[in-house]
Amino acid sequence: MCLGIPGQIVEITDEGRQMAMASVSGVRREVSLAPVADRPLAALVGEWVLIHVGFAMAVIDEHEAAETLEALRGLGEAQEALEAMAEGAKSLEQPA
Amino acid sequence: MCLGIPGQIVEITDEGRQMAMASVSGVRREVSLAPVADRPLAALVGEWVLIHVGFAMAVIDEHEAAETLEALRGLGEAQEALEAMAEGAKSLEQPA
Amino acid sequence: MASKPCRLRGDRVTLAHGGGGRAMRDLIEEVFTAVFKPDSGEDQARLMTSALQVPGARLAFTTDSYVVTPVEFPGGDIGKIAVCGTVNDLAVGGAVPLWLSASFIIEEGCEIALLRRLVASMAREAEAAGVRIVTGDTKVVEKGSCDTVFITTSGVGVIPPGCDLHAENIRPGDVAIVNGVLGDHGATILAARGDLALSAPLESDCRALGHLMQAVAGACPSLRAARDATRGGLASALNEMAEAAGVSVELDEAALPLRPEVKGMCEILGLDPLYLANEGALVLFVPEEEAEAALAAMRSDTAGQGAAVVGRAVDKGAVPVTMRSAFGGTRIVDMLVGEQLPRIC
Amino acid sequence: MASKPCRLRGDRVTLAHGGGGRAMRDLIEEVFTAVFKPDSGEDQARLMTSALQVPGARLAFTTDSYVVTPVEFPGGDIGKIAVCGTVNDLAVGGAVPLWLSASFIIEEGCEIALLRRLVASMAREAEAAGVRIVTGDTKVVEKGSCDTVFITTSGVGVIPPGCDLHAENIRPGDVAIVNGVLGDHGATILAARGDLALSAPLESDCRALGHLMQAVAGACPSLRAARDATRGGLASALNEMAEAAGVSVELDEAALPLRPEVKGMCEILGLDPLYLANEGALVLFVPEEEAEAALAAMRSDTAGQGAAVVGRAVDKGAVPVTMRSAFGGTRIVDMLVGEQLPRIC
Amino acid sequence: MRYVEEFRDPKAAKGVLAAIARVADEIGCTAENPVRVMEICGGHTHAIFRYGLDKLVHDGIEFIHGPGCPVCVLPMSRVDECVEIAERPGVIFTTFGDAMRVPGSRKSLLQAKADGADIRMVYSPLDALELARRNPAREVVFFGLGFETTTPSTALTLMQAKREGIANFSVFCNHITVPPPIKALLDDPHMKLDGFVGPGHVSMVIGIHPYDFIPQEYGKPIVVAGFEPLDLLQSVLMVLEQIRDGRAQVENQYARVVPEHGNPVSLNAIAEVYEERPSFEWRGLGEIDASGLRIREGYRAFDAEEKFGIGYAVGRPSVQEPEGCACGAVMTGRIKPTACPQFGRGCTPDTPLGALMVSSEGACAAYWTYGGARVSAQVEPAE
Amino acid sequence: MRYVEEFRDPKAAKGVLAAIARVADEIGCTAENPVRVMEICGGHTHAIFRYGLDKLVHDGIEFIHGPGCPVCVLPMSRVDECVEIAERPGVIFTTFGDAMRVPGSRKSLLQAKADGADIRMVYSPLDALELARRNPAREVVFFGLGFETTTPSTALTLMQAKREGIANFSVFCNHITVPPPIKALLDDPHMKLDGFVGPGHVSMVIGIHPYDFIPQEYGKPIVVAGFEPLDLLQSVLMVLEQIRDGRAQVENQYARVVPEHGNPVSLNAIAEVYEERPSFEWRGLGEIDASGLRIREGYRAFDAEEKFGIGYAVGRPSVQEPEGCACGAVMTGRIKPTACPQFGRGCTPDTPLGALMVSSEGACAAYWTYGGARVSAQVEPAE
């Protein structure tokens, strides 16, 4: 349920109604900032938000994202190292 | 102004609303008999009426029509006779 | 091959049937190609006929969109018109009609049973006219974006070498012949539409004229030109032909074949039957000496039973078309202005 | 000849312009035939080309109705699509496109200036594609009975002897090639329609593919089959081809040329770009050994700059089309169900 | 008898034409010094041209085309008011087809329809009432147009609407009456008329006595005539005979349809629903006192002028007729259509400037369509 | 960072898959004796099939597809009520595209549209409100559908409508909440579940503590997950690690988007506009206590159920699900879609019997479209 898409806030379009232009890969749509308007709207310009049915539902936490990715990439690199070792081991097994 | 078409009343369709089916050369349309409803509606079936914008505006007087036609045909026949005489006179003038 | 089970569910066309996916494929396969039976599943027909390879033969190509309301009416339906009309546009140019394309624009909500009836009607008319519907298309548009269904047909035929009918051929002295009663289609549609609350025992004259044209062309070596008098009626067809030919045409009102009901409809609504649409009316010009042959050839075809000489070409006068009334007067028969509107005065 | 004074008054089409009379003639003469310049005033074109008389040559015949909303959009308009789409349907069958018919269904109230722009656009595209618009028709329907203007074009072309592209030719091992980015048209129209309030710097890919097809056919003697992937997108075109050929097709997700904006639009609306409509996307199959030649030939044409191998035919499997994702998994790429609807979940 | 073809018999026509020629010769009228007969009614104008009667009758008879076409005399301002009502949201505007092409200062109803207004052609006001019954959420307005022939039909329709309590129906009333403009014409010192062919269908409603003033006050003959060509020819003959005999009377050629005292039901319906306006604007003639009808107090709820606050209900500007248009002069018979500088140039049936070129009863349209004068006035469209 | 492609990195995927396999081996789960992990959210079901994750992960992990697709759990009776509202004259019925094809007992909204109802797809409830502003003479109804992710959007839209006093706008409220059905499933003695992947976007609104009862009362682990394939794989890994370690906790894999305590503005908006219904019907699950929301007294004027006297406002019959449909059993994870006798026969995405075959989040549609089971379940349409 609940298709949510990361998009970047590029411009406040209506301060009073808390509306802003968001960009998703260059596609623009006006969204409501109401759910994330716990700070001055201007501070949201440039931020990435999670958009659902025309509302910015959350500001994406870049730091948390980086941490998650780091863990994931770590697993990937570890596996690559493992496989390289296995490959090396295998080639050692084979007569030259 | 005021296209008026002779049509024949073929059937009373709504006694209360004084509506009847009229036929114009086989084309049927429901018309209001209100303007000619100074007699029992049933008496109008079979009558020719003058229809204008969906109302039977007058019952056509067959007798008057016949008289008018008679006069007109009389003029036609008189003229024919005259021309025949002139034709005869002309042929007489010409050498045989 | 055993017949496939029907995959098309529901009674009406939805936007899903136009989306390019499986629902559309099912609609096309079960309603259209099951009946028209094109040669391949490709999106273009691939055709050949030896008639085209005869030196001097030419290809005739024509198109018309059909948009009649209501789509079914006494004597026909939009499918029948779509086949006959395009066959006729080929035939009046001297072509032997061969192949048709058929493209449908369908309103969301259109009954599938209606589409099946229209397709069956088209297949029937095509067979009778000796043409094949070889390629097609369907589009579905939102409710309110079209009026039930529009059909566009295009036609390809072959004009045999030496055949060169066109209006410019008409010469003063040629006689104008029609194949039968005029105005039946227009009057039928006016009644069928229902908003004027008129009814009449009339049927559209919608019919294919290919066989009739071939009969006349065979009988009249000097056949000059032919038109099917559709929108705008006989008056508009004659005006166009006269202008193209640089002649004038004199019509004889008493000779015009008109049903009493068509006259009645015109009287009630203040219309002129010369401008009523036809869907199976042929008007052609032949030299006077071939008129009898033309009439005889026409009357031998079911579509030409009521053939009649209705006028003649004369030297170019002040206006292209005039008509002598039974009453003795003469009047201009102009092109239709706009469309004929029912009037009270 | 001195140019005739303009007789067409008013800014908008009224029902009078469809009535078959003088107003209609004026509309047709001043807006349509003044630009398309047909050979004669007859209602059928009469054509010949020596290409048709070469033994073994066949005539290709196709039709499509065009119903896009809005009728003008970034990168094109309904007139441009109507020419390119039908040229493409001829071209993908191996035909050299020659002649088009164009039939217009016009909504009462349509701006005449809009019609002029569409006609100019059609003339421009036809000229670029090397085809002539030789016959046509116009109908006017009541306000609310069609959506501004619908255009149906039919096309006639000649398939040279020996050329026989069809999907049945595809064999396991053949590679699938597209000519460039996918989904631009569908995404552009979604944005242009305005009701989703999305905007994107996108243009429709609408373009004629005749020259491109001729370049590939010249470079690839074993070219198997080609399709233009229009409604239903690449997915539907490949499903149809695979089913007809009795093979399966494996797509490589990473190889699909897609603009970021098209991906963005699809993410926002929950759509799959494989199903987005295209108007200038060619998909073709060649034996692997001719793939490089095909790519080179395509890239030499403006319409093939983004040519890329996107998959290959394999022995017939459980389903016609699958796709391997960059991520490693494989999924079915089914035909589109109904139409793609924007979704939230 | 079908009361149509019988009155188109060519043999009888020959006889009447010969009789007309004889009487004309007796009078001594010639092309240079003709007897000028006005057919008041546009239906007669139409029939004259459709059957070519003007060319068939003796040269000494000139037809002057009167103001009896309700579409032709409709001023531009009233068309503008129609368009304004029709363009209100929720309105279904119903009209006879005749009025669709009449130019307003902004647009015709046909153009308003193309621009999106919901305008529907009906055959009868009863059909408009039925539309109101079927569309209770819409306001259905009927464009009430016409002389005394048509007025009873809208009156009877409004009486029916009131009986049924149909609240979403109203009439935009433009009904006018025949005698006032005739009086105005007879009072015009420029007009030289020797007699009248009277309107048969109007007379079927009002009878023949409303014309008594013509012989009595102005000493001119009038013959109420039917619409078939023989009817018209016979009426012309009757007018000529009166002139020859030095008589001036109201005679009734159309007795099969026209009762001496008209139709009482229709007259009562008119009286029930309508009353005289102090004055009403005619195209080409300006405001004429007591020449138009409006809806009475008791039917106020059905008066579109009141309902939409438009027209005479609010005071209204008269709209300038288009430049160079000679409609007024043609309408009053002062000049022939061909003498209008716009005829066949700026003004043709496709692109009418004036209503006289729109209605098939309009003198200009009749001249154009049936060729009376176009043959001689071959004109190329001006740049 | 675009927060999309980064989380689709194939190299990282290999690492996570290998880690999953290691932990699975440590647990000792096998295809015959799998760890059963329910992804609650339909978005996760969709992603699993779209990326083929079910085939990539270790054989010992079985995904059980939960009831977290608001379209799939919508009972037929509610679709019927939508159609009933949409077919009222004057109504513009607005909806997300998802709901268009869901079968009602008479017809779907797509069919109702084809039959003439004015039904429009919108991207946002704000767009529906804008339609109401632009069409003051029409009643604009928005089909409010969805879990806690979507509920704030309609709440905020109604607050805006109330501020502006837009009288022609209302919401047909079908908002539901996630915890009650999870509780119902955990209470079902037939269900055997070892852990949960939690709904990331719902949690972005409600935070992670509403799931505390899952470890605390039922001893099962739950990991709130994002929607990219790496998010899902990592979450599965985290669930497996809890199982291996004998832990049962609420963990948050999707911390970049999900705050521990959710979104206060959204939660306040929900509380302002909505209140719990005593009970609400779920397709396949029947009425569940306190599982749905209705519009509060203060917003009654915007409640389509009240405005149109429909649904829970008037007492409503539950509609029998179509015969042979196993949606309930599939929805609750008791059987796989392929075990439904209708799957691929009477029920395909073109001709869905149940909502699970309509929504791209529905387990049956996912199985069909992305082929999980269709490959093995090659079925010909039954006669």
Ligand code: SF4
């Ligand atoms: S030609 Fe036109 S402008 Fe002149 S009087 Fe006639 S209608 Fe009026």
Ligand code: SF4
């Ligand atoms: S296959 Fe269809 S009927 Fe069976 S459970 Fe799935 S959606 Fe329901």
Ligand SMILES: [Mg+2]
């Ligand atoms: Mg044609």
Ligand SMILES: [Mg+2]
């Ligand atoms: Mg035609």
Ligand SMILES: [Mg+2]
């Ligand atoms: Mg033709």
Ligand SMILES: [Mg+2]
């Ligand atoms: Mg097509």
Ligand SMILES: [Mg+2]
């Ligand atoms: Mg095609």
Ligand SMILES: [Mg+2]
């Ligand atoms: Mg195509």
Ligand SMILES: [Mg+2]
């Ligand atoms: Mg194609």
Ligand SMILES: [Mg+2]
């Ligand atoms: Mg045509």
Ligand SMILES: [Mg+2]
């Ligand atoms: Mg009269």
Ligand SMILES: [Mg+2]
């Ligand atoms: Mg979620």
